[in-house]
Amino acid sequence: MPDAEVVVIGSGICGALAARRLALAGADVLVLEAGGPIERGQVVAAFRDSPRKSDWLAPYPYHPWAPHPLYLPEENNYLVQAGPDPWPVQYLRGVGGTSWHWAAQAWRLLPSDLRLASLYGVGVDWPLSYEELDPWYQEAEELMGVAGAEDTGSPRSQPFPMAPVAEPWAMRRIRERLAPLYAVTANTAARNSRSYGGRPACCGNNSCQPICPIDAQYHGGLAIRSALDAGARLQSHAVVHRLEADAGGRIRAAHYLTPDGQPRQVSGQVFIVAANGVESPKLLLMSGLANRSGQVGRNLMDHLSTALTFEADEPLWLGRGPQSPSAINSRRDGEFRREHAAYRLDFTNISRVDSVTNDLLEKGVYGPAFEQQLRRRVAHEMGVRNVLEVLPDPANRIVLSGRTDALGLPTPQVHYRIDDYVRRGAQAAQQDFALIAERMGGQRLRYSAAGKFSANHHITGTLAMGDDPARSVCDRYGRAHDHDNLYLCGTAVMPTSGTMNATLTAVALALRSAEQIRPMPAARA
Incomplete structure (x- = not known):
């Protein structure tokens, strides 16, 4: 028997809300998170007492076994910059993920953002329409509690x-x-x-x-709490470093390390990679999976x-x-x-x-x-x-560097050009x-x-969806072209960036993926 029906890797807002929806649909869901718990009261107190008010990562716990980029008071070089332009992105690795410290902007894209190639001859078209996204946008807005005026253009x-x-x-x-x-x-x-x-x-x-x-x-801490309330299980301090596929290409296990380097693994029927636009392609590159197209890690975008x-x-x-x-x-x-x-x-x-x-x-x-x-x-x-807006460019990419972290895992390297x-x-x-x-x-x-230029930390595009398996990593539902039981959730699957913060769109796509994995019973929708 597998350890879970669905194994979700990453407890950020997208992975957590996908896990919640699947748990409500009756699935046995296990969420694996590399970092540790984040307690709101402790973060509030740490921010109040911190002399570095402009460093928004300072109040949050830093886990040496699950590092993330730091730039103040000095750079930790976790994300290796290969240029030619710098990309000093920031994110968290911990239960609930980076949306703990976001500005909560929850914009929809414009319909034209999904049809750039057809309308303007630049970028690419999405494999789905804005109309298909509309109900999932609405569900995401109602889950998160989105406030807005009617004159958004969307x-x-x-x-x-x-x-x-x-x-x-x-x-x-x-x-x-x-x-x-x-x-x-x-x-x-x-x-x-x-x-x-x-x-x-x-x-x-x-x-x-x-x-x-x-x-x-709203933030990812609330999202993962709602997933646990719905019946999902959480294993924190689990640094997933390899997905294992069987001879037929189906993912059968996720291998992770504990903070002291002890190996563990969990088996499942369906796997969802929902780390972020850096850590998700890093995992797939370490695993040697989902990359028949050579597109894993490519087309990195950030406003x-x-x-x-x-x-x-x-x-x-x-x-x-x-x-x-x-x-x-x-x-x-x-x-x-x-x-x-x-x-x-x-x-x-x-x-x-x-x-x-x-x-x-x-x-x-x-x-x-x-x-x-x-x-x-x-x-x-x-x-x-x-x-x-930034257009997809295959040369802008995440690869594995020659450096290793405290657990001996390769750190990510970024190639970026404006x-x-x-x-x-x-x-x-x-x-x-x-x-x-x-x-x-x-x-x-x-x-x-x-x-x-300043980065906005809206990491998109490194696992882009598309209809052509030779030019994209996953299909319109986030399912990897190369593995029929592997789904990708998060901002990384977005083929273009538009001009608006990516989180709401990523949540809408994650909910849509969850419905594809296991439809919600009508009585509980």
């Missing part, structure tokens, strides 16, 4: 579970002053605007990242950003309400996508006290001048950034930055350094 057949969180004063003034030149829209987010799912409404703590102290924001910071001519007092509450979406689609990247424009609402204080101290400003400049800048300073399509999109966004600053009476404009 069609929907049913309303959002909740209206948006109350608009912060700063965002109201930005919206009023930019109209009618730009329409500023409330960001769609998995954040309660009213009591939902047994959790309270957002009260504006402004620490969405690294953690909401009252759990008004990139440049930014403008300036002082408005009126006090805005950023820092009340969610950290990322509003955006401009008019640049998400159009014929220009034939020539340059689409993008959205995102307004930050993070309190400026910490960043301005550090900047002034680094410049040697003290005494009355410090107080004067701090008060002025904290009240007036604002920022806007673009979130740029192409001219993205650079032209960033150049187009400069015009929007200038217009926004002009409408806000901007002074002391500070643009990102020329040619410098």
